[in-house]
Amino acid sequence: MPAVAEILAQRGPLTGAELAAAGCFPDMLDLWRACHAPGLRRQCISRRYLRLDASVPGYARLSPSIRREFLTYTLVGLDRHLVALETRAAELKSAIASISRAKLDLARESVCMALAALPDEARLLREATFMIAGDITYQMAHRVPRPEKSSGQMVRGSDLDIIIVVSDALPADNLKALDDAIYRQKHYLLTHPDHREEIDYILKPLSKVRQQLAFDRFEHMVACKILCECQLLYGSPFFFEEIMALVNASGVRDKIAALEEAARAERAAAEQLLLAPAPPADSRPLDLFYTREESDEIY
Secondary structure (H helix, E strand, C coil), X not given: CCCHHHHXXXXXXXXXXXXXXXXXXXXXXXXXXXXXCCCEEEEEXXXXXXXXXXXXXXXXXXXXXXXXXXXXXXXXXXXXXXXXXXXXXXHHHHHHHHHHHHHHHHHHHHHHHHHHCCCCHHHHHHHEEEXXXXXXXXXXCCCCEEECCCCCCEEECCCEEEXXXXXXXXXXXXXXXXXXXXXXXXXXXXXXXXXCCCEXXXXXXXXXXXXXXXXXXXXXXXXXXXXXXXXEEEECHHXXXXXXXXXXXXXXHHHHHHHHHHHHHHHHHHHHHXXXXXXXXXXXXXXXXXXXXXXXXXX
């Protein structure tokens, strides 16, 4: 089994996934720990952000997980590789930003195509707003293959999280037609061999947004967190601004910020415990390393 330093000396800076493929360690946690040895440098280009998870105490954890951050967003090199590390980190960051832009464009194109097929497109452009959330908004989208939740079919990395909010005055027939049109686009992207992308979307009236801003149970907390990270994708910019004004007035941004601060402190403590010579006394640090699939339910 080749040593990490030996592989890096031969090949220069590598991502965690590339080191894993080189067969340095069969266990990912052992490899992550080995990459913190003296003489090695790490450069991480990820942006950590809050994820709410009903399976963890207090609901708050950071994304990407320690493991995903290491595999996809961290470069490891020798001390003498400082310049090469910085160069490759810039290239990796540029590539991830490019993936994020491509997925954003695909999400917008999909929404445009869905609306263009509807007879009431003009009304929907006035009374609906389409927002993008998730990895794309953080310039953190990736194309690491993963199974789609409902079918198990492999898709190309980060899903396209689309939040659609419509006016309470929109008739039920229009709402149903819009839902069907978006679902057709979801099916098309999932099954077309040139795409294999997943649209994960939620369609809801403004009245439901008002209810969710109460921040009074887990599902509402997730919905609020997602609204706080949303960016306008398509539809009415005026309606989007109205929703963001409600979000700002509700005070949920401060509550989300407090949860994120707690998650950051716990993440730092977990990493220290995982690097300690003795294994951690409880499973929580390991839970933050080996998290379940990096996915949210959206409400």
